[in-house]
Every structure is written in structure tokens, then in C-alpha cells.
Amino acid sequence: MGEELKLFGVWGSPFSRRIEIALKIKGVEYEYLEEDIFHNKSALLLKYNPVHKKIPVLVHNGKPIAESQVILEYIDETWNDNPILPRDPYKRAMARFWAKFIDEKCVPAIWKSLTSVGPEKEKANEEACELLSTLEGELKGKKFFGGETVGFVDIVASFIGHWVGAVQEAAGFDFLTEDKFPVLYKWAEEFKNCPVIKENLPPRDKILAFFKAQLEMLTSFYKNRV
Structure with a gap:
């Protein structure tokens, strides 16, 4: 499909690990970018999440999604295989x-x-x-x-x-x-x-x-x- 998918996260964060787990369950390829959230937030992170300036942020074809539960729902709705939310x-x-x-x-x-x-x-x-x-x-x-x-x-x-x-x-x-x-x-x-x-x-x-x-x-x- 030629999709571009990037995840901005922190190795020890349970919130960004949630997104990695969901993407792996779905079998979706992505690029991971490690952030120094405490000392040196990247310009890209600040650009993609100007409201909270936090991780995780998922960028899908240039469009950013922030907040881990919101991202999880987006992933489930975008890639239908192996659903993580009930259909009922x-x-x-x-x-x-x-x-x-x-x-x-x-x-x-x-x-x-x-x-x-x-x-x-x-x-x-x-x-x-x-x-x-x-x-x-x-x-x-x-x-x-x-x-x-x-x-x-x-x-x-x-x-x-x-x-x-x-x-x-x-x-x-x-x-x-x-x-x-x-x-x-x-x-x-x-x-x-x-x-x-x-x-x-x-x-x-x-x-x-x-x-x-x-x-x-x-x-x-x-x-x-x-």
C-alpha cells in the first residue's frame, strides 16, 4: 500500500509500548523513533503533538494521532485483521x-x-x-x-x-x-x-x-x- 507509519515513543513507557503491542498483533510494519522526553524533545514530536508535547504519537501518512487509547482505537479501525476491540x-x-x-x-x-x-x-x-x-x-x-x-x-x-x-x-x-x-x-x-x-x-x-x-x-x- 506504500503507507508510511511512524511511532514516536520512549523505550520504558507503558503508553508507547501499548502501541507497539497493538501494531505487532495487527502485523503492521512501522518505523520507531525513540524520544528523549525528559531533556530534549525532538522538533518533530513538538510539531506532531503541540497540545500535550508527549509520547506516544503515531504518524500515519503524515497525519499525527496522539494519546495512547485514541491511537489504539485508530489502529483497530484502520487495520481490520486481529481485532483488539469487541465488534459487539x-x-x-x-x-x-x-x-x-x-x-x-x-x-x-x-x-x-x-x-x-x-x-x-x-x-x-x-x-x-x-x-x-x-x-x-x-x-x-x-x-x-x-x-x-x-x-x-x-x-x-x-x-x-x-x-x-x-x-x-x-x-x-x-x-x-x-x-x-x-x-x-x-x-x-x-x-x-x-x-x-x-x-x-x-x-x-x-x-x-x-x-x-x-x-x-x-x-x-x-x-x-x-
Whole structure:
């Protein structure tokens, strides 16, 4: 078809990895461009995403699409093979609902729980556990959120499936364990071991080293503030 497809991302970002996973599931060829999002954003990134100036950005034949869930839906509508969203309207709406719940509720709460210090930590932990219990309830009786195969919600939940393990080790705080969340824990193992997922997740030791450095900086900031 002579299509030009470029993805601007960051190696350790669960948000840009979502897009890579979806493109690999679809069997679509693309060019990946690594961004230095913290210190030196490229002129192209700023051109293609002037509103948020963030990754991921997918550029299809010169037309940019930003925001990971928006990009995932665009990919699913553009390339019909191996659908990641249900075709049934109600199931499709429910997938969008749970994906939004993960991004707007679960991810911020988990991050806050793992990075909080002092008296805030216990409250943050309780809130995150409550949200994960709700998410686990949705998963009961299913192999994946998408049923028997990885779908839209599973891809959005990849932060929980892969990143949380490394971040909690870096923080020295067990959060998502088999004892606390057996259904989510089993899902995470199944998810990470799917060939297309396994091949497109960043190495755990690299994530661990990155977040250890980030958490040390955060701890130092709290210790030294007036």
C-alpha cells in the first residue's frame, strides 16, 4: 500500500509500548523513533503533538494521532485483521469503560501508593488496593479481559501486568502479589508469556534500574526539603 507509519515513543513507557503491542498483533510494519522526553524533545514530536508535547504519537501518512487509547482505537479501525476491540457495541463500550478506569483511576493510585512516603503511604495503599479489587472482579472467570485472547483492556493494563512488578521491587514494597490479588497475578503471568507480548515488553532489569534511580531522587527530595 506504500503507507508510511511512524511511532514516536520512549523505550520504558507503558503508553508507547501499548502501541507497539497493538501494531505487532495487527502485523503492521512501522518505523520507531525513540524520544528523549525528559531533556530534549525532538522538533518533530513538538510539531506532531503541540497540545500535550508527549509520547506516544503515531504518524500515519503524515497525519499525527496522539494519546495512547485514541491511537489504539485508530489502529483497530484502520487495520481490520486481529481485532483488539469487541465488534459487539455493548462489549465495545464496556472495554472502553474499563480501559478508562485503568488509566484514570488505577494507574495514578498505584503510582501514588508506590511513591508516597510518610503518612500518605497507608492511605494511598488502601485506595489502590480497593481499585485493584474492583478490577479483579471484572476479570474473574476469564483468561484475559478480552476473553480467550489479548484485547484492548489487556493492552491498556500492561502497566499493571509488567511494570508494577519492577516498580514495587524498586520501592521495596510488595503491592501486587499472588496472595493479595490471585486473579490479577495469574492474568499478569499469562499476559507476559503471550509470545507477541513477551517480545514487545522492555527488559524487567532495565525498568528496575530506571525506577530505582527515579525513586532515590524522589526520596532524597523529601528528606532534604525544608
